[in-house]
Structures are given as structure tokens and as C-alpha cells.
Amino acid sequence: MLQMKKLWRLPAIAIFAVLRLIKQNKWWLPAIAIFAVFPLIEKNPEYQTIAFYTLIFMAASTSWNMFSGYSGYVALGSGAFYGTGAYTMALASIHWHMAAGAAMFWLVPLGGLLATLIAIPIGWIALRVRRHTFVVITIAIFFVFQLFAINMSFTGGTAGLNLPFITWNNSYYDIPFYYIAFAIVLFAVVLSASVRRSRFGLQLLAIRDDEDRALGLGVKVSAVKLTGFAMSAFAIGMCGALYAMFQGQIYPQFVFDPLFDISIALMAFLGGFGTLLGPLLGALVLESMQQYLTVTYSSGSLYLILFGALFLIVILFMPQGVVVYLRDRWTKKEERERAAVIANEVAFAGDSA
């Protein structure tokens, strides 16, 4: 009996170990381990599909946050990159008569590349204005793209496009997609982390705090903003391409979806705008919850009620997002106390100078 009681403690010990890693800023270690083995343990294709969509949104939200979160330019038209990636995948695989199968995965980076190319003129126009105007312009440009997709002949119009059907064994259907999506998440996270550590990332943060002051300190703000904007489109385009491949058919209203724009932004805000972990956490919670509720209760809108409640709680109690809230709780408190002491010392030193 005693042995059994001790066994019950194991999950608690594991949870504390994970929490300690997170506190040490090594949250990615347990996270990678869990995500790497998930589809091997969870064989239910329904849950694997949920996990796949969750990964797609984790990557897209991370990539979005790499520009919008760091620079403060909230872009609400990233669905244009997602759709561009999806249509690139569809059109390329159809016109190049791709043999259905693993070879199609090579088109995923092509989707990202096209999205990046598209982002350059969009950014060139939209980044001339700031704040609210920038948000509105990105939304407007997004709808231009959606209109194109609906009305042009090469996109198949409202009927969309059918991709070559992939014919590998059903029991393994989700697994390759899962791991490619996981690779895109890793790519987006590594890119976002290295941007945060680079001189370029510092310049984005300076732009967020005071763009004109940064300009006056020699920061090439236009070039830096445009580069960041285009870079963030790459992973989002790859997500779109992978989504198209996974679905096997795409419709303009689902790949150029305004809900996508809003979702990835809300995920980042929920988790922590401008932090590395925030969009990952936000997407993990929101997307998996949405998919789960949709699948379980076969109601496509139930999640909206829960989202509303969740956002209310976050906005009321942790307006900077969950990650910033927790980090403040864990580390900043003692730091702030120390800072107050230092500030006092400086004040005294200043008086005696």
C-alpha cells in the first residue's frame, strides 16, 4: 500500500520537474519531448488531426509574433500569406503533375517562399502607415487577395482546387503531416528566438517602443520593418501549403479566412504578445480546444462562447498575456525589489555628488 501511495506522487514530481525547467527558461526541453512522441502514443487519428491543426497554428502564431509582437505593428492580414502558401501548393502540384506522396512535401517551402515574395509589396505599401491605420490597411489588402482567389479562373473560383490524392496507408495518414508541421513549428521558434537575440531583433523592439527615436539613432526603420514583415510570412506560407496538402482540396473562403488573421493574433495576445513562449501556449490552448469542441460536440460555434469567457478572464486579470503574468510572478518580483534598492542608492549617490 505504501508503495502505491508513493507511486501516486510520481505525476506530481514530474509536474514539478517540468515547472522547474520552465522557471529556468528551459521549457522547450519537456515541450519538444512531449510533442515528439505524441503521435506514437496517441494512435487515434482524430486526436492526431487535432494535434496537426494545433501545430499549424503554433507555427503561424509564432511567426506572426516574430514581426508583430516584436515591432508592435499588429498585422491582421496574414491570412493572405496562408492562402498564398495553400494556392502555391495546390497549383504547383496540379500543374507539375506531382506524383502524389512524400515528394509533395518539397513544395511546402515553395509555398513559404511565394508568401514571402507576396509580403514584400504588401509590406512596402502597408508599412508606410502606423498603428491603427496599419491594421486597417492589412485587413483591406487581405480582402483584395480573397477577392482575387474567388474571382480568378486559375484559382478555380469558388469551387476551389483539388490536389492529387495521397494514397499512403490510412493508419499512418496523419503522422507524416504531424512531423512536418512539428518541423515548421521548430523552424518558426528557432527563427523567432534568434531574431530576438540579433541586432535586427533589438531594432524591432526599439521600433516598437519609439520608432522616431530609433530612426534618430541610425536605425534603418523602413528596411528593418519590411524585412521582419517578409520573414514572418515565410512560416505562415508553409503552414498554408501543408494545410492544402493535408486537406486535399482548398476553397478560397477557408484558406483566405479572416478568422485565421484574428486567431493567430488572439493566440499571441492570450499567451503573451512579444514573448517567445506566448503564441505557442496561446495556440496550444485555443486551437486544440476549438478542434476538440468541434469534434466532440459537432458544433462549429460552441468554442466561440468559451473563447469569449477565456479572453474576458485574461484581459481582466493578465492583460499582458499568461506568460508575462506568470514570469512576473516567478522572477520579476525579487528583481523589482532589488531594482528599488538600487534606485534608492543612486538617489543618495546623486544627492552627495
Next chain:
Amino acid sequence: MTTLINAQGVSKAFGGVQALNDCSLEVEKGSITGLIGPNGSGKTTLFNVMTGYVKPDAGTVFFDGSNITNARPDAVFELGIGRTFQLTRIFSRISVLENMLVATQRDDSWLRGLTRSMSSKEEVASAMEWLDFVGISQLARLQAGALSYGQRKLLELAYVLVADPAVILLDEPAGGVNLTLINGIAEKIRTLNAAGKTFLIVEHNMEFVMSLCTSVTVMHQGTDLVTGPPDSVRANPLVLDAYLGGGDDDEPAEDVING
């Protein structure tokens, strides 16, 4: 002495307000030039024109022989003119040290910023040196938003200095700062000037200006009224008139002149 900054006939109107009207100013190399005048006389607008934040309607600005009349702020900074703002502007959500590092990039093309890390050891060392110079190096790891007003002024001065500009434009360095810190700032300016830095200072604190500056220009209604050594400017009747008669002046004149 060579002229480092030479602004000639600069005019600028904002709608119906003629902020600058045929204003000229010369800053000699190695000098500490003071720029005084009643509120609304165009001092800050002249700063903005010289640093590229505002495009003038007429006139030219030369820096060390090159025309910077319509240059952008980043280009002006790269040439060697650093400035502070009247309302202190720092990057409040990054650390004090990171604030310094934003300015230490003059030799880089911006593209290199993509591949290189935020800072080299030398850059951090030099940033810490300048923070130490202004006396806030112990705050380096703190988020800059947590600094007090005086500390922000010092940080702004430090991150302009870290880029090693030839001329430093200070917009009211003594504004809203206690007397001890004002003397401290004046001392720093003297030290730097002795090391060869040129200063152009906008300031309302007359004691500060008169004790520090080698040359003073008085502005009135958008134009340069009088230029000369502090003592002759103080005695000039035109200057008294400007302060007493200025309709846009909201400070008592004697207080301003006598400090």
C-alpha cells in the same frame, strides 16, 4: 575655428504659424553653443530641421561641409550629429543596456544586423563605460521604463554619447532635473567638451547656459536675434525686449534672464 554646423536662412511654417523665419545659426567646432529664447521662439523646430525630423520650407543646413538640408534622421546621425529630446525619449520596454546597444551600430550596414548577435563584448564594454560616465551603470539590467525622470535624462545622454557623434544637440538637458543633477550634467558636458566634443544646447536655465556656453544665440519669433559671448548677450537690450515683449512668452522675463 571651423564651422561644424551652418544653418542659413531656414524657414518653416506649420499651417499659419511661422515657426522659423529666415533663421541662421553657426556652431563652431569645439564650442559649447547655447540657444535661448522665449517659449515658442522656434528653438526645438530648428533642432528638428537640423536633425532631419522636419523638412524646412527654405534655407540650407550644412554639416562639416556636406549639405544635410533634407537628409533623414538616420543619415544625419550617421554623419555625426546626435541629439536628445526635450521630453525625454527612451525605449521603455527594453533594458537600459539594450537602450545603449540600439545606438551602437554606426559602422554596420543594417543587413548585417540580421546575422550578428545583439552586441559584441566591445560594444557592451563601451556601453557600460558610458553608463558609468553618467553614473547609472548599476541600473544596466533594469527595464528602462523603471527609471526615474532624471535617470532617463542621463540614459538619453549616454546612448547619444555611445555612438561617438561629433556634435551633440541637447534639448533642455536641465529641464525638470534637481540642482545637484544639473551641476552633474554641466560637469559632464565640460569634461566631454575638453575632450573635443561640440555641443549645441537649448536651455531655459540661464545660469546653466551662461556658465557653460562659449557662444550664445538668442532666438525670437523664429529668427536669430543676437549672437555673441554670454556676457554681451546678457547685456544686450534687444534680448531683454524679446523676453519682455514676446507675446507667446509664459515665463516671467527677469526670472529667465537672471536664472
